[in-house]
Amino acid sequence: MVFDTNMARQDTPGCLDVVHLHHSGSALMPTPVIDAFRRHIELETVRGGYEAEEEAREKLNGVYTSIARMINCSAKEIALTESATASWNAVFYGIAQTFRPGDRILTSRSEYVSNMIAYFQVAERTGAQVEVVPDDATGQLDVRALEAMINNRVKLISVTHVPTHNGLVNPVNEIGQVANDYSIPYIVDACQSAGQMPLDVVQIGCDALSATGRKFLRAPRGTGFLYVREQMLEKFPPITLDLHSATWTGPHTYELQPGARRYEMFESNIAARIGLGTAVDYAMSWGLAEIYSRIRFLADRLRVQLSSIDGVTLRDKGEEKCGIVTFTLDGIAAEEFQRLMRKKNINVGVSKRNCALTDLDEWGVESLIRSPVHYYNSDDEIDFFVNEVKNLAASLN
Numbered sequence: 001m002v003f004d005t006n007m008a009r010q011d012t013p014g015c016l017d018v019v020h021l022h023h024s025g026s027a028l029m030p031t032p033v034i035d036a037f038r039r040h041i042e043l044e045t046v047r048g049g050y051e052a053e054e055e056a057r058e059k060l061n062g063v064y065t066s067i068a069r070m071i072n073c074s075a076k077e078i079a080l081t082e083s084a085t086a087s088w089n090a091v092f093y094g095i096a097q098t099f100r101p102g103d104r105i106l107t108s109r110s111e112y113v114s115n116m117i118a119y120f121q122v123a124e125r126t127g128a129q130v131e132v133v134p135d136d137a138t139g140q141l142d143v144r145a146l147e148a149m150i151n152n153r154v155k156l157i158s159v160t161h162v163p164t165h166n167g168l169v170n171p172v173n174e175i176g177q178v179a180n181d182y183s184i185p186y187i188v189d190a191c192q193s194a195g196q197m198p199l200d201v202v203q204i205g206c207d208a209l210s211a212t213g214r215k216f217l218r219a220p221r222g223t224g225f226l227y228v229r230e231q232m233l234e235k236f237p238p239i240t241l242d243l244h245s246a247t248w249t250g251p252h253t254y255e256l257q258p259g260a261r262r263y264e265m266f267e268s269n270i271a272a273r274i275g276l277g278t279a280v281d282y283a284m285s286w287g288l289a290e291i292y293s294r295i296r297f298l299a300d301r302l303r304v305q306l307s308s309i310d311g312v313t314l315r316d317k318g319e320e321k322c323g324i325v326t327f328t329l330d331g332i333a334a335e336e337f338q339r340l341m342r343k344k345n346i347n348v349g350v351s352k353r354n355c356a357l358t359d360l361d362e363w364g365v366e367s368l369i370r371s372p373v374h375y376y377n378s379d380d381e382i383d384f385f386v387n388e389v390k391n392l393a394a395s396l397n
């Protein structure tokens with residue numbers, strides 16, 4: 001099928017102003033999302049916040065159903081949050097309550113920085129150990145090495161599907177196979193993969209999966225979701241509660257919400273959540289497989305063209321490479337590169353050492369340029385960006 005890029009761009013007002021290659025930061029919202037978001041804010045202004053929420057109840061319930069359809073689970077296994085980190089923390093710290101000295105957490109080499117910090121904190125508090133599974137020769141997590149590390153002290157396998165700073169796609173289905181074979185709880189950070197590629201929690205075999213709205217899903221900022229497998233809800237209760245996640249039932253008693261909503265808090269940005277639901281429906285109307293195929297086409301085109309420029313080193317690893325294109329350019333820091341591109345109305349991202357310490361230290365660089373593509377980028381935008389990189393590279397020589 002030929003992807004209708006013109007239609008995608010017509011739906012994206014931001015395309016008129018910028019060449020946006022910053023999707024692992026935050027994407028440009030499409031018109032249906034902006035409209036849904038705005039409509040609810042307008043409703044709040046004339047009705048009042050709580051009253052508007054009541055009127056939007058059905059729409060809000062639909063957000064859970066849409067996400068459940070997108071990742072193949074039931075709506076009661078979904079919690080809405082304000083970020084991927086809020087989602088991930090809610091489940092990780094719940095699981096961590098069970099850790100004892102000597103318990104082992106196995107994680108990926110390309111793990112997201114906040115997750116790493118949380119492992120270290122929990123290790124400090126509980127005496128558990130954090131162990132990084134090595135990568136294979138292609139740069140993705142080595143599933144055989146993971147299996148060789150398993151013993152009865154492994155209490156969690158927790159990996160990042162697509163890292164913040166690389167085109168790498170970790171083999172989450174195969175990792176899930178190992179986790180399930182040994183009945184070890186398994187969390188997947190899908191922050192950079194949600195909206196970029198198809199996700200199926202049954203195929204992955206995970207107990208929990210966290211994601212954000214603003215990146216490849218193109219939802220408003222301040223949105224996220226969490227999937228928790230129904231059977232895990234009782235095993236790993238949330239570490240903090242409020243009047244929404246639990247009900248005060250007697251002088252000294254409370255009951256947890258029955259589904260994954262026990263991981264939520266009462267207050268939230270309803271307009272943004274409605275925007276998230278619209279973004280999920282919008283992504284599904286394009287088709288996640290179709291989106292991913294268009295993204296990979298553009299990312300391949302960009303990598304091939306960048307690789308021909310003197311001074312560019314591509315940094316993407318793994319057997320499968322997704323839309324996050326990363327590189328360094330000799331003679332210029334990523335931050336300065338970003339600043340110069342901004343002057344040309346090109347948005348790119350930067351990954352600094354403290355966000356991707358393991359890889360950046362290995363490569364001996366302080367920061368990386370991230371130029372992740374999305375399906376609504378045009379072929380011309382890719383060529384325009386490459387031309388700017390070429391000109392800049394030539395001026396540095």
Ligand SMILES: Cc1ncc(COP(=O)(O)O)c(C=O)c1O
Pocket residue numbers: 024082083084085086112160162163164165189191192211212213224
């Ligand atoms: C892999 C990964 N996980 C988690 C996060 C955190 O997402 P959020 O800022 O929505 O909490 C990011 C953000 O860049 C990420 O790249």
